[in-house]
Amino acid sequence: MKALAFEDVTLRFGAAEVVGGASFAVGGGEFVALVGPTGCGKSTLLNLAAGLIGPSAGRVLVEGQALAGLNRRAGYLFQGESLMPWRTALDNVAAGPEFAGQSRAAAAAAAEAWLGRVGLAGHGDKYPHQMSGGMRKRAQLAQTLVLDPPILLMDEPFSALDVQTRQLMENELLAIWQADRKSVLFITHDLEEAISLSDRVIVLSAGPATRPIAEFAIDLPRPRDVAEIRLTEAFRATEARIWAVLRDEVLKAYRAGAAA
Amino acid sequence: MITIWRILLAALMLAAWHIGAETGVLSPLFFGHPVKIFAVIGDWFVTGEIWRHLAITITETLLAFAAGTLSGVGAGLWLGLSPRTRAVLDPFIKAANAMPRVILAPIFAMWFGLGIASKVALGFTLVFFIVFFNVLQGVREVPPVVLNSARMLGASKRQLLRHVYLPAALSWVFSSLHVSVGMAFVGAVVAEYLGSAAGVGYLILQAEGMFDVDTVFAGIIVLTGCALVLDGAVSLAETRLLVWQPRADAARES
Numbered sequence: 001m002k003a004l005a006f007e008d009v010t011l012r013f014g015a016a017e018v019v020g021g022a023s024f025a026v027g028g029g030e031f032v033a034l035v036g037p038t039g040c041g042k043s044t045l046l047n048l049a050a051g052l053i054g055p056s057a058g059r060v061l062v063e064g065q066a067l068a069g070l071n072r073r074a075g076y077l078f079q080g081e082s083l084m085p086w087r088t089a090l091d092n093v094a095a096g097p098e099f100a101g102q103s104r105a106a107a108a109a110a111a112e113a114w115l116g117r118v119g120l121a122g123h124g125d126k127y128p129h130q131m132s133g134g135m136r137k138r139a140q141l142a143q144t145l146v147l148d149p150p151i152l153l154m155d156e157p158f159s160a161l162d163v164q165t166r167q168l169m170e171n172e173l174l175a176i177w178q179a180d181r182k183s184v185l186f187i188t189h190d191l192e193e194a195i196s197l198s199d200r201v202i203v204l205s206a207g208p209a210t211r212p213i214a215e216f217a218i219d220l221p222r223p224r225d226v227a228e229i230r231l232t233e234a235f236r237a238t239e240a241r242i243w244a245v246l247r248d249e250v251l252k253a254y255r256a257g258a259a260a
Numbered sequence: 261m262i263t264i265w266r267i268l269l270a271a272l273m274l275a276a277w278h279i280g281a282e283t284g285v286l287s288p289l290f291f292g293h294p295v296k297i298f299a300v301i302g303d304w305f306v307t308g309e310i311w312r313h314l315a316i317t318i319t320e321t322l323l324a325f326a327a328g329t330l331s332g333v334g335a336g337l338w339l340g341l342s343p344r345t346r347a348v349l350d351p352f353i354k355a356a357n358a359m360p361r362v363i364l365a366p367i368f369a370m371w372f373g374l375g376i377a378s379k380v381a382l383g384f385t386l387v388f389f390i391v392f393f394n395v396l397q398g399v400r401e402v403p404p405v406v407l408n409s410a411r412m413l414g415a416s417k418r419q420l421l422r423h424v425y426l427p428a429a430l431s432w433v434f435s436s437l438h439v440s441v442g443m444a445f446v447g448a449v450v451a452e453y454l455g456s457a458a459g460v461g462y463l464i465l466q467a468e469g470m471f472d473v474d475t476v477f478a479g480i481i482v483l484t485g486c487a488l489v490l491d492g493a494v495s496l497a498e499t500r501l502l503v504w505q506p507r508a509d510a511a512r513e514s
Binding site (some may be wrong): 050070072074075076078079080081082083084085086087088095096099127128129143144147210252 | 403405406408409410411412413414415416419423424427428479503504505506
């Protein structure tokens with residue numbers, strides 16, 4: 001059974017069609033990357049998968065069940081600053097377990113353990129504004145993973161980080177994912193990031209009415225090191241094949257943006 | 261160094277006032293006499309007479325502040341989260357806020373008598389709107405990503421209110437503490453001045469009736485000192501309550 005499936009999903013905001021008949025799926029334990037030009041509606045697809053918005057037509061299936069309301073099987077790693085600024089790192093990570101009704105002590109213990117796993121041991125008492133961008137992303141990751149969701153939705157989570165921090169975090173993400181194989185839907189506009197992380201790359205058309213137009217299986221060996229794998233011949237070949245498709249969409253998006 | 265300059269400046273002003281009063285350039289009848297003013301203040305504290313009045317004024321201030329803040333937070337959260345109710349009530353709120361509310365003091369005196377209640381009522385009307393508008397703003401400006409994140413982490417409606425909207429709103433309330441405590445104090449003193457049986461405002465009113473300008477100035481100085489102490493207490497509370505916020509200068513950098 002697919003962990004997540006889009007069946008001919010369309011979304012309109014008024015007259016504008018943002019998503020136009022999108023169909024794709026994420027298998028159990030699969031790491032799928034969605035790539036598309038900037039502004040094509042990638043985040044909207046993720047919000048549909050999360051149940052934060054409902055489709056105008058079509059269905060989103062979660063583990064075979066049609067999604068109504070929030071997707072309770074999924075954790076969502078947002079692109080922006082989603083930590084609660086009035087809570088310390090520890091309290092932010094403990095928020096999910098607390099919401100679920102765990103005692104403060106149990107929630108704090110779980111949060112402490114996850115802070116350790118993302119490399120933030122000893123930083124639990126810091127507030128978000130006292131942390132670097134990379135630390136905040138780590139805290140966000142811990143905040144999402146502490147609830148152990150079987151599905152992980154990630155919206156360009158590392159796009160705001162500098163290149164070194166970004167590659168470190170990508171490797172850590174892979175290590176964590178390797179350990180318990182969640183089903184991941186990862187959104188990015190960075191093709192290299194998509195290839196180095198995922199099992200399958202889905203290319204989205206330029207907006208409006210975005211939808212998947214091509215799919216590529218990534219047969220690169222795991223475990224991977226995201227910095228090193230980019231230097232391999234196989235990686236370069238895969239990138240060239242996908243870029244051939246993606247380039248046209250990027251150009252379309254660019255012309256539409258230039259015309260507007 | 262700055263402290264020395266400040267002391268010098270204060271001494272200079274007092275000396276000018278004193279000389280003016282002694283020579284008759286500043287008529288003591290209208291401008292008072294610094295020595296007599298400080299004698300009055302000293303007398304108040306030596307006999308202990310002032311404490312009763314100060315206690316009443318401060319009690320009124322704190323009650324007005326507490327009542328205004330609590331209801332301002334409640335109303336702000338309510339209207340912030342129900343746009344339709346807000347749309348209906350909007351003109352009424354605007355009108356109530358635009359009204360010069362100090363003029364309500366005589367009405368409150370008729371409704372609640374000359375005791376503490378009428379002073380608290382006036383301070384309440386001043387504090388309420390400051391807090392209310394801040395909470396409204398705070399609720400509206402919760403970043404959508406923080407809200408969605410809390411929802412995805414499983415927060416129920418009540419938990420969203422308790423853990424997202426309330427802290428976001430309170431940060432705005434805390435940052436307006438100086439204004440709202442000050443307004444509560446103004447409300448208490450003005451209401452006392454317009455009709456009362458006790459309080460520092462009452463002392464000033466009495467003295468004014470007897471054309472005792474020294475006592476009026478003494479009352480003003482005591483009130484000023486009291487306001488400064490309140491303001492200092494707010495600053496202390498602020499640094500405790502807003503640890504999670506970046507300092508203003510740091511925020512500008514980033």
